[in-house]
Amino acid sequence: MRLVHVTLNFQKMARNTLGKILSITSFGESHGPAVGVVIDGFPAGFQIDEAAMYQQLSRRKPGQSEVTTNRKEEDKPVILSGIFEGITTGSPICIIIENKDQKPADYEKLKNVIRPGHADYTYNQKYGVRDYRGGGRSSARITAGWVVAGALADQFLQKKGIEILAFVDRIYNIQAATIAPENRKQVDKSVVRCPDLKASKEMENAIAEAKSQGDSLGGSITCIIRNCPVGLGEPVFGKLHAKLGKAMLSINAVKGVEFGDGFASTYKKGSENNDVFFKDGEEIHTRSNHSGGMLGGISNGEEIYFKVGFKPASSIAKTQESVDVSGNKIDLNIEGRHDPCVLPRAVPIVEALTAVVLMDLWLENQLSK
Numbered sequence: 001m002r003l004v005h006v007t008l009n010f011q012k013m014a015r016n017t018l019g020k021i022l023s024i025t026s027f028g029e030s031h032g033p034a035v036g037v038v039i040d041g042f043p044a045g046f047q048i049d050e051a052a053m054y055q056q057l058s059r060r061k062p063g064q065s066e067v068t069t070n071r072k073e074e075d076k077p078v079i080l081s082g083i084f085e086g087i088t089t090g091s092p093i094c095i096i097i098e099n100k101d102q103k104p105a106d107y108e109k110l111k112n113v114i115r116p117g118h119a120d121y122t123y124n125q126k127y128g129v130r131d132y133r134g135g136g137r138s139s140a141r142i143t144a145g146w147v148v149a150g151a152l153a154d155q156f157l158q159k160k161g162i163e164i165l166a167f168v169d170r171i172y173n174i175q176a177a178t179i180a181p182e183n184r185k186q187v188d189k190s191v192v193r194c195p196d197l198k199a200s201k202e203m204e205n206a207i208a209e210a211k212s213q214g215d216s217l218g219g220s221i222t223c224i225i226r227n228c229p230v231g232l233g234e235p236v237f238g239k240l241h242a243k244l245g246k247a248m249l250s251i252n253a254v255k256g257v258e259f260g261d262g263f264a265s266t267y268k269k270g271s272e273n274n275d276v277f278f279k280d281g282e283e284i285h286t287r288s289n290h291s292g293g294m295l296g297g298i299s300n301g302e303e304i305y306f307k308v309g310f311k312p313a314s315s316i317a318k319t320q321e322s323v324d325v326s327g328n329k330i331d332l333n334i335e336g337r338h339d340p341c342v343l344p345r346a347v348p349i350v351e352a353l354t355a356v357v358l359m360d361l362w363l364e365n366q367l368s369k
Contacts, residue, residue, distance in 0.1 A: 018247060021363040024149040024356055028096075029131050030139030031107070036096035037145030039082065039152065041363065044090030048083055049155055056151040057097070059188070059348040060144060062339075074100060077148050093152070097144045107133045112325045113332060117314025124325070140252040140342065143349045150352020153359040162358065163226040166350040168194040168343045169307070171203040171219035172210075180224065193347045211340035214317030214333075218253070218310050219343045223350050225293065225304035225358070232299040232361040239297025240361065241306070247353040248308050253342050256309040260292025275302075308350055313339050 017025045021041050028035030054077065061075040075097050082093030111132040114120045119138040123130045130136060154164060167187045169176045176196035187193050190200040192207070203219075210217045233240025241259045248257045265273050268290075275286035275295075286302055293304030315338040322332045339345065 018250070018353075019356060019360045021367065022153065022356065022360040024146065026142055026145050028099075028142055028145065029136040030134035030141040031099060031136075032131075032133075034096040034098045035142050035145050036094065037149045039093040039095075039149050041360075042082070042088050042090075042093055042152065042156075043363075044088055046088040046156060048086050048088060048152060050077075050079075050086065052155060053077060053148060053151040056154070056348055056352070057144065057147050059184075060147045060345050062345070074098075075144060095145065095148050097148065099141070110334070113330065114323055114325065115314065115332065115334065116320050116322050117311075138252070143251065143352075146356075147348050147352045150348075150355040153355035154351065156359055157355055157362070160229075160362065161227045162229075162362075164223065164351050164354050164358070165226070166221050166223040166347045166354070168192050168203070168347065169220055169222045171341060171343055172206050172217040174199055174202045174206055176200070187347065192341075192344045207341045215340070216313040216316050216338075217341045218312040219341070220310065221308045221343060221347055221350050223306055223308065223354055225354065228293065228299045228301070228304050228358070229362075230299055230301040231365060232358065233294065233297045235296045235298060240294050240299055240304075240357075241292075241297060243357050243361065244306065244354065247357050248306075248350065251308070251346065251349055251353065253310045253313065253346075254308055255311045258307045258309075259294065260305065261290045262292075262307065265290055308346075310343055310346060313342050 016027065017023050019041070023040045025038040025040070026035075027037070057075050057077060077095045077097055080094040080096060082089055082091050118135060120130065120132070120135075123138055134141065157164065165181060165184065165187070167181055168190075171192060171194070176194050176199040179195045181187050181195040187195055189195075190197060192200050192203045194200040194203055207217055233243070244259075245257045248254055261268075261273070273290050275288045275291050277284055277286055279285075283301075286300070289302045289305075291300070291302075292306055293299060293302040315334045317333055317335065320332045320334075322330055324330055
């Protein structure tokens with residue numbers, strides 16, 4: 001009998017799963033055959049609205065307008081398992097989205113280049129190998145699968161009366177007026193998904209100018225959760241805002257998250273920042289909502305709101321200094337199809353991961369009763 005010794009290098013194992021009761025496992029690369037998701041823990045017997053799922057995914061797909069990449073993808077989700085005649089079966093739901101407009105040859109000249117702002121260097125140092133075609137696994141293309149999973153979770157939450165709505169509130173130095181949109185249709189009236197139409201036009205022009213200069217712009221997205229019940233989240237390592245923060249910071253280009261008044265609260269006194277409780281009929285509410293609908297890491301029944309900050313897209317046509325994998329200095333112009341501003345397409349991604357986190361915690365609460 002021959003014994004074979006196998007040594008596992010745990011440093012080279014990547015984590016691709018989010019969630020506890022409801023979990024999503026992401027797979028695929030930017031210019032591989034497809035990207036997709038496996039959703040485990042979704043309850044059986046739920047009627048899926050495939051048209052609504054496709055609609056949410058279409059809000060993320062490339063080629064929507066002049067302010068997005070001109071990569072053309074149909075992004076039609078193909079359900080492989082877990083849904084029969086439109087009803088969830090309780091088994092793992094596997095959905096793929098084919099990459100039909102992949103152009104890996106566009107990246108051949110970048111295979112030995114370390115691009116500024118990208119994960120090229122860190123990915124290669126950690127794993128010893130990387131898919132250089134559009135960033136491979138580190139590309140935002142993989143978020144298509146997240147949006148599909150989030151669309152199903154969103155449908156589940158809507159049946160419970162919970163509404164999730166995200167929108168662009170700032171691009172570069174153009175800040176929208178404080179507007180709380182009623183629904184996604186109102187948000188989508190704007191090319192950049194900003195409900196302040198005056199600011200929206202200024203944002204659109206700023207993106208066009210940056211694109212003409214071979215540059216890119218960042219900004220922030222606000223997400224609102226309405227009708228969230230009291231009690232989601234745990235007071236220590238399972239805080240609701242911690243779980244939301246982890247999910248948001250997993251999105252490509254996200255550099256920060258603010259909950260409630262965020263850093264603005266650090267400029268206040270306690271007497272100014274505390275949300276005072278009062279009784280309204282049979283219910284207890286707070287007169288203000290500086291905390292953003294969460295206290296001690298647990299939802300308090302008020303509207304939850306938070307802001308997600310995105311850096312400018314790293315792939316730009318403007319000449320940059322960098323090095324190749326051998327450390328030789330190079331001048332780099334990144335060609336190809338890239339978003340001059342990722343925020344308009346990131347709105348459904350923020351909504352999707354928010355829905356996954358909330359549904360996971362909602363199911364956890366039901367199991368603990």
